[in-house]
Amino acid sequence: MDFRELDRRALLVLDKIVAAATPADLARPTPCTGWTLADLLRHQVSENHAFAAAARDGSAPDWDGGDLGDDAYAAYQASVDDFLDAIADDAVLDRRLTINHFGTFPGTVALHMHLVDTVAHGWDLARTLGLPYEPDAEAVDAALRLAERIPAEGREVNGSFARRVDVPPDASELDRFLALLGRDPAWTLSRPR
Template identity: 30%
Template structure:
């Protein structure tokens, strides 16, 4: 999965830039992800980074902790974990899923939650086309499981000829035209 690492790295850096630009007064603002305001979303991203760092090391499932304000540092550790030899081999002892599936889950989280954060805070966001394509392909295959587990919402209708990113958002339950 060497082709995934550059996509994961660029999605991580882009989302880290967005997080660094959030102002404290924006923390209570709503996001397209209905269960999170901006502060909760950043806390969720911190947990995602911590969880996928552990999973990348074949470690345990970790629970979400309180907001720490260190997403970029956690995300760098996540990428380091996935850059290790053997990180992509086999299945996760904690999740029972192939490691490549977990890497795709991380990519989807960073790409979509990056958009959520940008939209909620008025920042520009352009995900990398390769990451969007991989995320759309993966979610297309995993959408029913994602909905059953409450990870994806009900689909939002978008035109069949809509850009790939809008289709990705619609598949997982986001309205591409959402505004605060």
């Protein structure tokens, strides 16, 4: 499975959500504890550019340097374009990429990690804005498979994941995925986790 295509599809879903955000929305709280929408978007911009640099050069010097400037959507779009351009070369699949705080991985694993981030933060963005979230089913399935492999003892490495949340056995794949990353699928602005 080529995670680049799944990630591209997931990013297309996010694009519509980010495009709907207004400057007034940037102060809204998100499901990511302590982060506003501006913080979350800056994180996404940072991650997209850093994964792009790692795809090109094997590692990235800065994983937290994203800047929204005067136009958060334009900054986000530029970061997505940078990421997609950097992963277009098939050689990235065999390259070893160093991912901040996590280690060095084959390109396919690193791209799978980016997909997890994209699917999870897509839900965060949609919930923050009160918009529906309809991610690509194959992308959710692939993200869930990686989330299932995150060991319980490593959940809070550098604050990347919260403790798992319990969901009913018949929960959807998306809800199971979110719960594995410590998100309450029932989160709304009026009901933070």
